[in-house]
Amino acid sequence: MIVGEDLRQAFVVATYELRKYLRSRRLIGMGVLLALIVGLILGLPPALGSPYPSTPNDFVGTFAGFTSLLAVLCGVLFAADALCSEHEKRTGYFLFPNPVRRETIVVGKLVASLAASWLILFLYYGVASVAALVVTRTLSWDVGLSAAYALVYVACVVGIAFLLSSVLKGTIASTVLTFFLFTLIFGIVGALLQVGDVSPWFIPTQAAAIISNVLSPPSVPPGFPLFVPDPPTSLAVFAGYFGVSSILATALFRRRELKT
Amino acid sequence: MTEPIAVKGLGKDYGAFTALGALDLAIPAGTCFGYLGPNGAGKSTTIKILTNLIRPSRGHATLFGVDVQRSPTQALRKVGAVIETPEFYGYLSPLEVLAYAGRLRGMSRTALASRSEAVLKTVKLTGWADKRVETFSKGMKQRLAVGQALLHEPDLLILDEPTSGLDPRGMAEVRDIVKSLKREGRTIFMSSHLLGEVQEVCDAAALIDHGKLLLQGTLDELAKRADTTAFQATFLAPPNPDELAWIGTLPGVKAVSPSGNGVVEIRLADGPEAQAAVIDSIVRAGLRLTAFRPIGTALEQLYLEQIQETEQ
Numbered sequence: 003m004i005v006g007e008d009l010r011q012a013f014v015v016a017t018y019e020l021r022k023y024l025r026s027r028r029l030i031g032m033g034v035l036l037a038l039i040v041g042l043i044l045g046l047p048p049a050l051g052s053p054y055p056s057t058p059n060d061f062v063g064t065f066a067g068f069t070s071l072l073a074v075l076c077g078v079l080f081a082a083d084a085l086c087s088e089h090e091k092r093t094g095y096f097l098f099p100n101p102v103r104r105e106t107i108v109v110g111k112l113v114a115s116l117a118a119s120w121l122i123l124f125l126y127y128g129v130a131s132v133a134a135l136v137v138t139r140t141l142s143w144d145v146g147l148s149a150a151y152a153l154v155y156v157a158c159v160v161g162i163a164f165l166l167s168s169v170l171k172g173t174i175a176s177t178v179l180t181f182f183l184f185t186l187i188f189g190i191v192g193a194l195l196q197v198g199d200v201s202p203w204f205i206p207t208q209a210a211a212i213i214s215n216v217l218s219p220p221s222v223p224p225g226f227p228l229f230v231p232d233p234p235t236s237l238a239v240f241a242g243y244f245g246v247s248s249i250l251a252t253a254l255f256r257r258r259e260l261k262t
Numbered sequence: 263m264t265e266p267i268a269v270k271g272l273g274k275d276y277g278a279f280t281a282l283g284a285l286d287l288a289i290p291a292g293t294c295f296g297y298l299g300p301n302g303a304g305k306s307t308t309i310k311i312l313t314n315l316i317r318p319s320r321g322h323a324t325l326f327g328v329d330v331q332r333s334p335t336q337a338l339r340k341v342g343a344v345i346e347t348p349e350f351y352g353y354l355s356p357l358e359v360l361a362y363a364g365r366l367r368g369m370s371r372t373a374l375a376s377r378s379e380a381v382l383k384t385v386k387l388t389g390w391a392d393k394r395v396e397t398f399s400k401g402m403k404q405r406l407a408v409g410q411a412l413l414h415e416p417d418l419l420i421l422d423e424p425t426s427g428l429d430p431r432g433m434a435e436v437r438d439i440v441k442s443l444k445r446e447g448r449t450i451f452m453s454s455h456l457l458g459e460v461q462e463v464c465d466a467a468a469l470i471d472h473g474k475l476l477l478q479g480t481l482d483e484l485a486k487r488a489d490t491t492a493f494q495a496t497f498l499a500p501p502n503p504d505e506l507a508w509i510g511t512l513p514g515v516k517a518v519s520p521s522g523n524g525v526v527e528i529r530l531a532d533g534p535e536a537q538a539a540v541i542d543s544i545v546r547a548g549l550r551l552t553a554f555r556p557i558g559t560a561l562e563q564l565y566l567e568q569i570q571e572t573e574q
Contacts, residue, residue: 095348
């Protein structure tokens with residue numbers, strides 16, 4: 003049970019984690035990447051003589067196509083090394099002998115990872131919405147829904163990254179595995195499941211299609227076996243992965259001994 | 263009164279390897295206790311269990327009567343610890359490191375500001391207060407580690423080789439800090455393999471090797487148990503083999519072995535009286551003796567004896 007003292011300590015841990023993202027330039031790096039994506043999406047059509055999409059859904063849909071990648075990068079930069087680095091870099095020798103529970107440390111780090119990730123996605127959707135408003139003179143509720151789905155999806159990514167960070171010994175292994183899990187492994191597993199006629203509704207990257215689909219629903223030709231996730235199921239999948247991964251990560255981090 | 267550290271049947275196994283057997287130890291309040299042993303003896307394992315970094319395989323440890331495994335946060339509340347040479351978050355300055363530790367411990371801003379200034383002065387890092395730790399040498403990190411352990415004015419300090427990585431001046435400074443804390447009546451549990459260090463600052467000590475407690479007591483008690491009969495005699499000119507053989511026949515002499523440059527190691531069967539008689543005979547025989555002193559300190563001799571026994 004997390005109590006008042008733990009909440010205060012979790013807040014302290016979270017503020018120092020956020021300071022880490024700022025000082026190690028991870029937050030700025032993500033900001034630069036975000037600016038690059040926005041610059042390309044907004045700059046390329048005029049440069050190539052193409053018109054912008056005319057509806058807000060189509061306009062923000064272009065942005066939403068990159069949301070999953072941004073979410074994965076958030077998981078990689080803000081979560082993948084959060085727990086294992088305390089062991090690998092021996093900073094645990096400073097942190098752990100303080101009267102603070104390991105669970106509290108995990109909660110603090112989780113809060114910081116979510117805050118940083120949500121900030122990035124909030125900025126991304128903010129810029130996309132303002133641009134859509136300027137170009138199409140209107141905005142739809144679907145944009146807000148897509149953003150909300152993205153925020154839940156990034157929580158799922160962060161949760162899984164924390165689990166890997168609690169299991170693996172090295173920060174590099176944890177970071178690389180988090181990245182390839184979401185950019186490659188889940189994709190391969192999802193495709194193979196579909197080949198085997200199994201619905202991949204429980205694969206996070208497949209479920210994440212709701213982020214784009216809410217803006218521009220996919221047109222599935224009859225007889226074509228394309229999996230189209232439904233939002234309630236996908237949100238439950240994201241929440242499930244986040245919840246289970248976070249609980250497991252906390253339990254594993256609590257049990258892990260500092261032997262190095 | 264509850265002892266600051268009480269350990270009963272404490273042990274730790276790593277698979278088939280026993281890092282710590284079944285340790286029983288009780289450290290009374292206000293004691294500066296040296297925890298001696300060679301590398302790999304089990305010193306760090308004990309300290310890691312005491313500070314909740316690892317779990318014991320058997321037994322239990324309490325700090326001020328609170329079980330470390332059951333209630334680690336409560337047990338560690340009045341404890342300051344330096345374990346090995348900890349790494350700090352490189353992006354923080356010493357002031358920020360101290361603020362992190364202090365805020366986790368619930369220190370007020372005012373207390374934190376004044377204590378931070380004081381401990382940085384104590385560990386001589388005032389000039390580096392705002393510099394990032396990533397630029398620090400190992401010795402500077404060790405000073406910072408000592409500083410953060412002192413920040414909340416703990417009743418118990420657990421120090422795992424606190425002078426490790428420091429230059430001779432830094433070592434002397436840390437020893438002075440420990441001595442001043444001792445004068446303030448704080449309890450100090452300090453592991454070391456530097457016997458001189460323990461002898462200089464501690465009141466009592468325990469010796470462990472291969473995970474087993476070999477002996478413990480006050481430094482005086484330990485000194486009395488030591489074999490203090492080995493001496494080093496230095497001659498103006500190296501004694502010839504006949505002279506060496508003659509020294510070997512003197513009453514009370516057990517063994518004689520030259521170690522070069524006019525230095526001869528003499529082991530005596532008895533204490534000061536045999537020593538005086540041997541010196542007298544050597545001088546009377548016209549051998550020009552320039553120095554005659556015990557080899558090592560009592561604690562050193564005891565340490566070597568005990569370690570040798572466990573090796574056998």
